[in-house]
Amino acid sequence: IASFLKAQKCPLYLHGIAFEDKEKMRLEKDRFNKIVPENKEQGIRMHYLRNSTETLNYIADLHYNFDSTVYELQDPYLINNLIEFPVSMMEVYMMQYNDTDFEKIKDLTKQRIEAGFKLGLKYFTIIFHDHHFSESFPLHKEWYVWLIGYLKDLHSEFVDFENACYEIRTANSVKKELQ
Numbered sequence: 001i002a003s004f005l006k007a008q009k010c011p012l013y014l015h016g017i018a019f020e021d022k023e024k025m026r027l028e029k030d031r032f033n034k035i036v037p038e039n040k041e042q043g044i045r046m047h048y049l050r051n052s053t054e055t056l057n058y059i060a061d062l063h064y065n066f067d068s069t070v071y072e073l074q075d076p077y078l079i080n081n082l083i084e085f086p087v088s089m090m091e092v093y094m095m096q097y098n099d100t101d102f103e104k105i106k107d108l109t110k111q112r113i114e115a116g117f118k119l120g121l122k123y124f125t126i127i128f129h130d131h132h133f134s135e136s137f138p139l140h141k142e143w144y145v146w147l148i149g150y151l152k153d154l155h156s157e158f159v160d161f162e163n164a165c166y167e168i169r170t171a172n173s174v175k176k177e178l179q
Contacts, residue, residue, distance in 0.1 A: 011160060012036045013043035019050045019069075022058040029062055041065045041162045045127070049087060056084060066165055068125055073112075075121050076168055083168055085161065088116055090127040091140055105143060110150075123164060124156075 005012055014032045018024035033039075044059060046069040059067045060082035068085040071093070076085045089112050095105045116124045126147070132140035151158075159167070 006036065006038075011041070011043075011162060012039060013041075013045065013161070016044050016046045019046045019055045019058075020052045022054075022061065025058055026062055029064075041165055043067065043161050045069050045087075049090075056082065066161055068127070068161075073116050073119055073121065076123055076164070078172070083165055085123060085125045085164065087127055088112070088121070088124040091129065091132060091143060095139060095143065097137075099139060102139065102142065105139070106146065106150075109143070109147060113151075113154075123159075 014028060016025060016028055018028055029042075029044075042064045043066045044064050045067065046055065049069050049071050051069050055069065056067060056079050059069075060080040064082055066076075066083040066085055068087055070084060070086045071090070072086045073088055074086045076083050078084075089109070094109050094112070099105060113124065128140075128144050131137075133144055134141060
């Protein structure tokens with residue numbers, strides 16, 4: 001699968017499991033880098049968004065460029081040289097497998113997006129698990145298709161992590177020069 005995705009020029013980042021043990025985290029990164037050695041931006045997200053008081057420090061110490069593990073409405077922030085992109089929304093938090101009321105799900109989603117607007121967020125990170133984009137999960141798929149259209153109607157800009165990292169690092173560099 002990795003070779004197919006690389007051929008499609010899809011960015012690949014680690015979906016980490018270890019979150020409390022720095023050495024296990026290092027081993028995960030080393031294994032991943034053997035499979036995908038050419039990644040310019042080294043990024044990670046912990047499975048189930050698990051983290052401890054030290055997880056983000058460990059990720060920064062392991063020289064990742066960015067992480068997206070914390071679930072909160074907040075703009076990206078720096079931890080040493082690591083950019084933390086808080087997860088603003090994830091489909092598994094917007095709906096359960098037994099949900100059937102699509103209007104309720106849309107309202108909940110709109111409320112979350114509106115809360116981000118009220119906070120003035122420059123970035124709103126959305127996680128959608130690709131296996132949910134199938135006929136096996138019709139509500140999830142419908143939600144995602146609707147969400148992209150809704151965000152386009154709001155004139156939202158879409159950016160990948162590599163470009164967002166560049167924007168943030170450039171902005172921080174300008175801020176430092178102005179100080």
